[in-house]
Amino acid sequence: MTLLSVEDLRVYFPVRTGKFGATPAVVKAVDGVSLTIGANETLAIVGESGCGKSTTGNAILGLAQITSGTVRFEGRDLSELGSRDRAQIWRDMQVVFQDPVSALNPRRTIAQSIAEPLEIHGYPKAEIKQRVDELLALVGLNADQRDRRPKALSGGQRQRVVIARALALNPKLIICDEAVSALDVSIQSQILNLLMRLQSELGLSYLFIAHDLSVVRHIADRVAIMYLGLVVEEGPAEQVFANPIHPYTQALISAIPLPDPKQRNSGRRIILKGDLPSPLNPPVGCPFVTRCPEAQDRCSQTRPPLVVSSDGSRHSRCFVHSL
Amino acid sequence: MSLLTIQDLAIRTNDLSLVDGVTLDVQKGEVVALVGESGSGKSLTAMSVMGLLGDGLFVDGGTIKFDDTDLTQASSTTLNRLRGNEIAMIFQEPVSSLNPLLSVGAQVAESLVVHGRASPAQAYTKAIEMLRQVGIPEPESRARQLPSELSGGMCQRVMIAAALISNPRLLIADEPTTALDVTIQAQILDLMKDLTARSDTAILLITHDMGVVAELADRVCVMYGGSVVEQGPVDDIFEAPHHPYTQMLLKTLPRLDEPPKGALFAIPGNVPSPKDWPNGCRFQSRCDRPSDRCQTRPLLQGSETHRFACFHPVGDAS
Numbered sequence: 065m066t067l068l069s070v071e072d073l074r075v076y077f078p079v080r081t082g083k084f085g086a087t088p089a090v091v092k093a094v095d096g097v098s099l100t101i102g103a104n105e106t107l108a109i110v111g112e113s114g115c116g117k118s119t120t121g122n123a124i125l126g127l128a129q130i131t132s133g134t135v136r137f138e139g140r141d142l143s144e145l146g147s148r149d150r151a152q153i154w155r156d157m158q159v160v161f162q163d164p165v166s167a168l169n170p171r172r173t174i175a176q177s178i179a180e181p182l183e184i185h186g187y188p189k190a191e192i193k194q195r196v197d198e199l200l201a202l203v204g205l206n207a208d209q210r211d212r213r214p215k216a217l218s219g220g221q222r223q224r225v226v227i228a229r230a231l232a233l234n235p236k237l238i239i240c241d242e243a244v245s246a247l248d249v250s251i252q253s254q255i256l257n258l259l260m261r262l263q264s265e266l267g268l269s270y271l272f273i274a275h276d277l278s279v280v281r282h283i284a285d286r287v288a289i290m291y292l293g294l295v296v297e298e299g300p301a302e303q304v305f306a307n308p309i310h311p312y313t314q315a316l317i318s319a320i321p322l323p324d325p326k327q328r329n330s331g332r333r334i335i336l337k338g339d340l341p342s343p344l345n346p347p348v349g350c351p352f353v354t355r356c357p358e359a360q361d362r363c364s365q366t367r368p369p370l371v372v373s374s375d376g377s378r379h380s381r382c383f384v385h386s387l
Numbered sequence: 388m389s390l391l392t393i394q395d396l397a398i399r400t401n402d403l404s405l406v407d408g409v410t411l412d413v414q415k416g417e418v419v420a421l422v423g424e425s426g427s428g429k430s431l432t433a434m435s436v437m438g439l440l441g442d443g444l445f446v447d448g449g450t451i452k453f454d455d456t457d458l459t460q461a462s463s464t465t466l467n468r469l470r471g472n473e474i475a476m477i478f479q480e481p482v483s484s485l486n487p488l489l490s491v492g493a494q495v496a497e498s499l500v501v502h503g504r505a506s507p508a509q510a511y512t513k514a515i516e517m518l519r520q521v522g523i524p525e526p527e528s529r530a531r532q533l534p535s536e537l538s539g540g541m542c543q544r545v546m547i548a549a550a551l552i553s554n555p556r557l558l559i560a561d562e563p564t565t566a567l568d569v570t571i572q573a574q575i576l577d578l579m580k581d582l583t584a585r586s587d588t589a590i591l592l593i594t595h596d597m598g599v600v601a602e603l604a605d606r607v608c609v610m611y612g613g614s615v616v617e618q619g620p621v622d623d624i625f626e627a628p629h630h631p632y633t634q635m636l637l638k639t640l641p642r643l644d645e646p647p648k649g650a651l652f653a654i655p656g657n658v659p660s661p662k663d664w665p666n667g668c669r670f671q672s673r674c675d676r677p678s679d680r681c682q683t684r685p686l687l688q689g690s691e692t693h694r695f696a697c698f699h700p701v702g703d704a705s
Contacts, residue, residue: 112568218657219425248424249595250673253639253653260650275569282641282651302646319573320643321598325621327644328602335577336570339538355570 067269068101073133075123091343093119095293106270108284115290117273121239158230162242164222168214174225175210181232199228220251239271281305289313292351299378309380312352358384390415396449398431406431408614416587420600423610424658429593433559438466471498475550479562481542485534492530495549517548540571561593609633612669619693629700632670
């Protein structure tokens with residue numbers, strides 16, 4: 065069953081450029097993104113900085129204003145909900161950001177931080193303490209740490225607190241925006257294992273926004289690759305990693321340095337020329353045309369349409385490589 | 388003879404020891420990676436080579452020899468003669484490391500002028516040539532631009548050009564690609580490989596990314612809890628690590644080149660902060676093979692090329 069569906073989402077930000085901001089312009093941070101997430105499923109959005117992956121997450125959460133398109137949660141269009149229904153949706157949809165230090169109030173104990181959503185949503189006082197202890201145990205923290213402040217915890221423990229707080233209201237979907245990126249490598253695996261365990265125990269769905277493809281390969285069921293505001297390829301993680309179709313996906317996967325000195329100089333790497341084009345002035349046709357090693361004339365004239373594979377599982381936008 | 392030899396380096400604040408027991412050497416033309424997690428002391432070690440430790444931090448023992456000069460004892464005149472000349476450094480954040488009000492061409496040229504090795508005009512010409520070598524298109528016009536007019540990847544190329552223009556014998560690169568996107572990181576790694584192949588500049592590469600290490604390093608030095616726990620040739624470290632921390636660190640990485648197999652291997656516990664360092668081995672609380680002996684601090688042992696600080700090494704360490 066589809067839990068979340070995003071259709072043709074666009075998020076444009078007005079900016080002013082030129083001398084003293086004389087020229088108004090528009091940054092098309094998200095320019096026509098469609099996604100679905102099923103129950104108990106992990107969809108990863110991957111891409112480099114400025115590709116619009118975080119803006120997509122923020123738009124779903126209602127933290128960025130949607131220019132056009134719809135976001136449906138359990139079939140209900142979020143833009144048409146009244147405030148009461150909206151409050152219910154906010155229980156069902158939570159977020160974990162990258163930096164647990166700035167996500168936690170330094171003056172509050174971790175029990176207070178975890179209790180906050182429960183208080184806001186009117187839980188009886190008597191139940192809150194018990195629920196907080198339950199949540200601490202769930203994320204692998206000791207009950208005797210409940211009265212500590214974030215400063216007394218390590219980075220990994222703080223991220224556990226943030227996850228406990230996100231779980232407080234029994235959400236169905238958690239948006240993880242670079243949730244493990246700021247952690248040390250020896251801690252990152254602990255948190256990934258925690259997220260995977262919570263998913264199987266609680267039947268959660270994740271929208272996992274990340275730039276680290278090794279992590280994504282491990283945690284995602286499906287993966288969507290974004291470039292300059294567009295999803296250029298989407299499909300089951302195993303298939304996308306084993307057999308990437310879009311030239312950008314191919315280059316992105318090949319660019320990751322592998323922790324294996326024997327792979328050095330193996331020639332597997334595709335080095336892209338140049339930088340990401342400015343989102344103020346994106347290419348007319350395919351967003352990747354300026355760096356694509358296989359670009360043809362038509363790629364710079366028309367935006368390639370989204371093509372769906374015969375079994376419906378894979379999507380890609382490329383004239384040159386078809387599914 | 389080694390270009391850089393660090394022996395038993397210790398760095399501390401007034402009340403806390405942050406680095407103790409760093410011993411490593413860098414040979415001419417070699418890339419040595421200094422690997423570790425946050426708080427392991429890798430960046431402090433690099434900063435102390437440059438004599439750039441921040442306020443309240445000082446070297447509390449050991450020597451840092453560059454050729455025959457002990458940098459821990461050197462006068463500021465000597466350090467100024469070496470810095471930006473024979474020893475150059477590039478940092479993680481290219482944008483904040485460049486002067487926002489000065490054209491990039493002038494910044495690349497600066498070290499030649501400061502060290503009296505060229506007139507401003509000659510240095511500027513050389514700077515344009517250097518910008519070309521690091522792969523900046525249209526270097527003549529780019530040289531006149533400010534850092535804010537360039538992308539992050541371009542700024543990192545500018546910083547590399549500025550570091551290499553004086554043809555240093557040692558380049559210290561502190562997380563040079565961490566702030567960059569992967570496709571740009573691939574460009575910069577490629578550039579660094581190319582430049583080292585063409586000159587005999589040695590690199591001390593500070594990073595936490597084992598992928599970058601595997602890509603670039605000749606030798607690896609693994610740090611944990613303020614000291615070096617293992618060092619050896621890159622192939623040995625990845626294929627047959629002897630220190631349990633190195634072994635577990637490699638095992639815990641999610642692999643891009645392998646399909647996922649359920650839960651990841653995870654190192655238990657947390658990276659201890661310097662005020663919680665135990666006596667003896669600092670990895671003992673997270674280790675899978677601790678014993679009473681680990682209450683004593685293990686010293687680096689092993690062969691000439693591959694050394695480790697552990698009483699219970701992994702694999703055949705004889």
